[in-house]
Amino acid sequence: MRKISRLGYEARLGWALVGPALSVIALIAIFPLGWTVWESLHLHELRMPWLGQPFIGLANYVEIAKDPRFWAALAHTAFFTVVSISLELVIGLFLALAMNRVFRGRGFVRAAVLVPWAIPTVVAALLWRFIFESQGGIANALLVDAHILKQPLVWFIQTSTAWVPVILADVWKTTPFVALLLLAGLQNIDLSLYEAAAVDGANAWWQLRHITLPLLKPAILVTLIFRTLDGFRVFDLIYVLTGGGPGTSTEPVALYTFNALLQNLRFGYGSALSVVIFAITFGLALIYVRGLGVRLGGEEA
Amino acid sequence: MSRVALEHVDKTYPNGFVAARDLSLEAADGELLVLVGPSGSGKSTVLRLMAGLERVSDGVIRIGERDVTDLPPQQRDIAMVFQNYALYPHMTVRENLGFGLSIRKQPRAIIEDRVRTVAASLGLEALLDRKPAQLSGGQRQRVALGRAIVREPLAFLFDEPLSNLDAQLRVETRVELSRLHRKLGATMVYVTHDQSEALTLGDRIAVLKEGVLQQIASPMKLYEEPANKFVAGFIGSPGMNFFEGVLTRIGTGGVCTFQGADFTIRVPCESGTNGRVILGIRPQHLEITDDSARGDGVVRAEVGVVEPMGNEQIVYVTLPNGERAVAIAPVQPRITAGEKVSIRVRPEGIHIFDAGSGRRMAR
Amino acid sequence: MTSVRAAEARAKRKKAAGIQWGSWLFAAALIVLLLFTLFPFYWAIVASLTPEAALFRDPSLWPQQIIADHYRALFVDRDFITPIRNSLVVAGTTTIFCLCVGTLAAYALARLEFKGKAAIMGFILAVTMFPQISIVSPLYLLLRSLHLIDTYPGLIMPYMTFAMPLTVWVLTGSIRQIPRDLEEAAHVDGATRRQSFTKILLPLAVPSLVTTGILTFIYCWNEFLFALSFTLGPERQTVPVAIALFRGQYQVPWGEILAAAVVATAPVAAMVLVFQRRIVQGLTAGAVKG
Numbered sequence: 001m002r003k004i005s006r007l008g009y010e011a012r013l014g015w016a017l018v019g020p021a022l023s024v025i026a027l028i029a030i031f032p033l034g035w036t037v038w039e040s041l042h043l044h045e046l047r048m049p050w051l052g053q054p055f056i057g058l059a060n061y062v063e064i065a066k067d068p069r070f071w072a073a074l075a076h077t078a079f080f081t082v083v084s085i086s087l088e089l090v091i092g093l094f095l096a097l098a099m100n101r102v103f104r105g106r107g108f109v110r111a112a113v114l115v116p117w118a119i120p121t122v123v124a125a126l127l128w129r130f131i132f133e134s135q136g137g138i139a140n141a142l143l144v145d146a147h148i149l150k151q152p153l154v155w156f157i158q159t160s161t162a163w164v165p166v167i168l169a170d171v172w173k174t175t176p177f178v179a180l181l182l183l184a185g186l187q188n189i190d191l192s193l194y195e196a197a198a199v200d201g202a203n204a205w206w207q208l209r210h211i212t213l214p215l216l217k218p219a220i221l222v223t224l225i226f227r228t229l230d231g232f233r234v235f236d237l238i239y240v241l242t243g244g245g246p247g248t249s250t251e252p253v254a255l256y257t258f259n260a261l262l263q264n265l266r267f268g269y270g271s272a273l274s275v276v277i278f279a280i281t282f283g284l285a286l287i288y289v290r291g292l293g294v295r296l297g298g299e300e301a
Numbered sequence: 302m303s304r305v306a307l308e309h310v311d312k313t314y315p316n317g318f319v320a321a322r323d324l325s326l327e328a329a330d331g332e333l334l335v336l337v338g339p340s341g342s343g344k345s346t347v348l349r350l351m352a353g354l355e356r357v358s359d360g361v362i363r364i365g366e367r368d369v370t371d372l373p374p375q376q377r378d379i380a381m382v383f384q385n386y387a388l389y390p391h392m393t394v395r396e397n398l399g400f401g402l403s404i405r406k407q408p409r410a411i412i413e414d415r416v417r418t419v420a421a422s423l424g425l426e427a428l429l430d431r432k433p434a435q436l437s438g439g440q441r442q443r444v445a446l447g448r449a450i451v452r453e454p455l456a457f458l459f460d461e462p463l464s465n466l467d468a469q470l471r472v473e474t475r476v477e478l479s480r481l482h483r484k485l486g487a488t489m490v491y492v493t494h495d496q497s498e499a500l501t502l503g504d505r506i507a508v509l510k511e512g513v514l515q516q517i518a519s520p521m522k523l524y525e526e527p528a529n530k531f532v533a534g535f536i537g538s539p540g541m542n543f544f545e546g547v548l549t550r551i552g553t554g555g556v557c558t559f560q561g562a563d564f565t566i567r568v569p570c571e572s573g574t575n576g577r578v579i580l581g582i583r584p585q586h587l588e589i590t591d592d593s594a595r596g597d598g599v600v601r602a603e604v605g606v607v608e609p610m611g612n613e614q615i616v617y618v619t620l621p622n623g624e625r626a627v628a629i630a631p632v633q634p635r636i637t638a639g640e641k642v643s644i645r646v647r648p649e650g651i652h653i654f655d656a657g658s659g660r661r662m663a664r
Numbered sequence: 665m666t667s668v669r670a671a672e673a674r675a676k677r678k679k680a681a682g683i684q685w686g687s688w689l690f691a692a693a694l695i696v697l698l699l700f701t702l703f704p705f706y707w708a709i710v711a712s713l714t715p716e717a718a719l720f721r722d723p724s725l726w727p728q729q730i731i732a733d734h735y736r737a738l739f740v741d742r743d744f745i746t747p748i749r750n751s752l753v754v755a756g757t758t759t760i761f762c763l764c765v766g767t768l769a770a771y772a773l774a775r776l777e778f779k780g781k782a783a784i785m786g787f788i789l790a791v792t793m794f795p796q797i798s799i800v801s802p803l804y805l806l807l808r809s810l811h812l813i814d815t816y817p818g819l820i821m822p823y824m825t826f827a828m829p830l831t832v833w834v835l836t837g838s839i840r841q842i843p844r845d846l847e848e849a850a851h852v853d854g855a856t857r858r859q860s861f862t863k864i865l866l867p868l869a870v871p872s873l874v875t876t877g878i879l880t881f882i883y884c885w886n887e888f889l890f891a892l893s894f895t896l897g898p899e900r901q902t903v904p905v906a907i908a909l910f911r912g913q914y915q916v917p918w919g920e921i922l923a924a925a926v927v928a929t930a931p932v933a934a935m936v937l938v939f940q941r942r943i944v945q946g947l948t949a950g951a952v953k954g
Binding site: 010011013014015017018020021022024025028029030031032033035036039091094095098101107109110111112113114115116118119120121122123124125126127128130131133134135136137138172176177180181183225226229232233235236239240253254257258261262267270271274275277278281282285 | 690693694697698700701702704705707708711719720721725765766768769771772773776777778779780781784787788790791793794795796797798799800801802803804805806821822824825828829832857882885886888889892893903904905907908916918921922925928929932933935936937940941943944947
């Protein structure tokens with residue numbers, strides 16, 4: 001009896017305190033999500049209000065399945081995600097290992113790499129757009145001077161070269177974040193393990209392979225999740241850098257959806273695309289969490 | 302000042318861990334009761350139950366004659382000294398000491414006065430305007446103590462308060478605490494895992510194991526008449542030696558023979574004792590003699606390790622059938638590792654425990 | 665004996681040489697990375713001070729001629745003050761609101777025992793991960809029907825979708841790192857739950873609140889998709905949208921764009937440089953450990 005009332009008190013207080021935050025989230029995130037699903041089952045063209053909003057079942061989804069532009073966008077997104085995350089993990093790991101060492105100017109390095117992470121993605125995209133802009137841009141000038149290029153390239157006119165600034169900009173902007181997550185993991189590793197290994201005669205490479213990487217696995221996985229989900233939502237960067245072009249050859253799913261919604265005002269179809277993106281992200285998160293057994297947050301030990 | 306009592310208290314955590322099982326014990330008015338036990342014995346939980354930081358699953362807690370079972374900590378009028386001191390890092394020593402009073406809306410002048418008095422008695426006057434981060438471990442410890450004293454609570458609770466101090470400071474503070482207890486005459490409950498701390502500090506000691514009270518008694522009684530094998534093994538250092546064997550009654554004269562793997566000895570016994578038992582004997586009651594000795598309760602042994610302690614030697618030996626034992630010998634003659642010796646079990650030091658329940662049967 | 669010692673010495677020397685080589689490589693790689701990191705900023709600053717006509721004509725790494733025209737144009741002709749004010753209002757309001765509401769939630773999640781807590785944490789984490797684009801359409805329709813398109817509330821509300829879970833998550837993580845026995849000591853000293861919260865926990869959580877506030881503010885300041893979708897014209901556009909939509913009549917006004925980029929970056933960069941250590945702690949406390 002007594003126990004119940006006491007637990008009841010804490011539970012009531014707990015829910016009362018969490019309540020406002022939870023209802024805000026539910027109201028502006030979960031409820032709209034349901035609405036998106038509802039929209040996706042209807043024909044809703046804001047350009048053609050006379051059509052009304054008839055229920056059309058899964059027709060929007062059928063259209064998506066047959067839509068080559070969607071599949072292309074999906075492929076672009078996947079390509080972008082895989083390439084940029086691979087680079088970020090490798091460079092980020094190096095940076096993390098570097099920042100974990102004690103050297104003069106470590107604070108400066110940490111602050112310097114943090115700045116790209118903190119600035120608006122739009123600004124980052126513009127900086128890189130400017131570097132690669134036109135034949136007279138600095139990238140061309142430097143590459144020609146270094147004899148890497150024979151003559152200046154027009155980067156944004158070809159799909160293959162348009163990806164270069166996109167990926168570079170993403171790596172530039174996000175590697176610090178990756179490095180920080182990994183650094184947090186590194187700092188959890190007991191230093192005496194390295195001392196023990198060194199006493200046993202293990203070299204630096206062996207220590208990296210057999211101590212650092214295995215113990216860093218959880219941090220790497222968490223980073224991988226965050227970055228994959230981020231990669232699948234990529235919007236700002238490509239909107240500003242290439243606008244999805246040339247043509248639609250670098251268009252990611254989020255940009256395609258945005259165009260369907262707010263350029264073509266096809267709310268039914270756009271919503272269906274939104275649902276698909278949500279499902280993909282959700283599925284990826286589930287695979288990571290279940291399949292790789294990642295423990296995110298959770299209770300204190 | 303007043304007593305602190307648990308009556309048939311159960312505490313089960315949501316994950317199923319039982320920290321207290323039908324626990325009844327009492328710290329009488331003005332008594333210093335020590336709760337001792339290995340980690341996981343529930344001793345800290347018992348303290349937190351008394352403080353009101355945890356709620357009982359069943360049973361009653363009384364402070365004085367008041368039933369405080371359902372009262373939150375702030376209404377129990379007790380003070381607690383935490384293992385990590387839990388000094389408020391954003392407040393000065395002065396504010397830390399006065400916190401309990403100011404939260405009870407005491408007049409500023411009274412707070413000032415009490416804080417100054419307590420600070421003076423603990424030698425903290427010079428530190429009043431420092432923050433905890435600027436204090437040494439020992440100083441923090443004293444502030445934590447002072448914070449408890451200032452309030453003049455009904456009872457004091459101590460949660461392993463010495464465990465973060467270095468060895469020398471620990472002994473000094475232990476003496477200091479003892480003196481403080483006598484001076485204040487307050488009811489105190491003191492949790493520790495260190496049996497020597499328990500023996501030196503406690504008016505009475507309660508030994509806990511897995512949430513069950515094993516024995517509550519004065520230090521001497523606990524040492525001389527342990528209720529069971531667990532208490533016998535936990536109290537005293539080095540620990541009691543145990544030998545399994547069979548007890549057989551001889552005739553009707555209240556005498557039995559203990560037949561162990563390595564030795565046989567006659568022991569006094571009451572009626573009705575027969576069968577498998579455990580013989581316990583403290584290292585002080587194992588006498589090391591030279592190799593030639595023979596007789597009742599004498600066994601040959603090989604010395605493994607000798608720890609010279611200055612005023613005595615702690616000798617680890619192996620008996621012929623592989624049983625191990627520890628004995629305490631005088632400094633002279635010097636005993637060396639590998640030496641063959643004889644060991645005599647002194648009958649007056651023998652405890653007999655039931656092999657099944659572990660309860661002590663006779664001496 | 666001597667031969668063993670000699671071998672040891674040899675090994676030591678070899679190891680020292682190895683370390684030296686290693687640190688040279690390490691230093692070189694680090695310098696390359698730093699150049700890579702800092703170059704775009706440097707280049708943007710240089711370009712924002714270079715006359716438009718010289719921008720793409722045989723670019724040189726060193727500024728040839730320094731002018732402030734782009735900055736003047738930015739604030740005088742373009743009224744770049746408006747987007748800055750918009751961003752400040754929207755990001756500031758969102759941050760303050762999230763901190764107020766989020767602190768209560770984080771306290772409950774970090775300190776109280778109640779059923780459903782783990783589920784709430786999972787739910788909040790899930791929300792931080794879900795793609796913004798998937799709620800753009802209903803939010804647009806909702807805001808339109810409430811006549812909130814192109815208003816401050818019309819941005820602040822959507823911003824809560826990511827700012828609130830972020831705030832709660834990071835704050836919960838950092839409150840858990842504050843030792844619980846401080847509040848317990850306060851209870852024993854006679855404090856009620858409310859007093860232990862206001863007198864003990866809250867003062868100790870101020871650094872975490874500042875860090876979380878900075879993080880939330882940065883996320884709001886940088887947000888683009890919602891601001892692009894839910895504003896119509898320069899009146900209510902935030903800084904990222906305004907910069908992204910800069911267009912000259914005949915060509916892209918790179919000088920002004922870069923000047924705007926420098927202006928938009930400066931406050932964030934300053935915050936990062938000042939609170940660097942705190943931000944790192946906040947980020948990693950929230951992300952890696954719950």
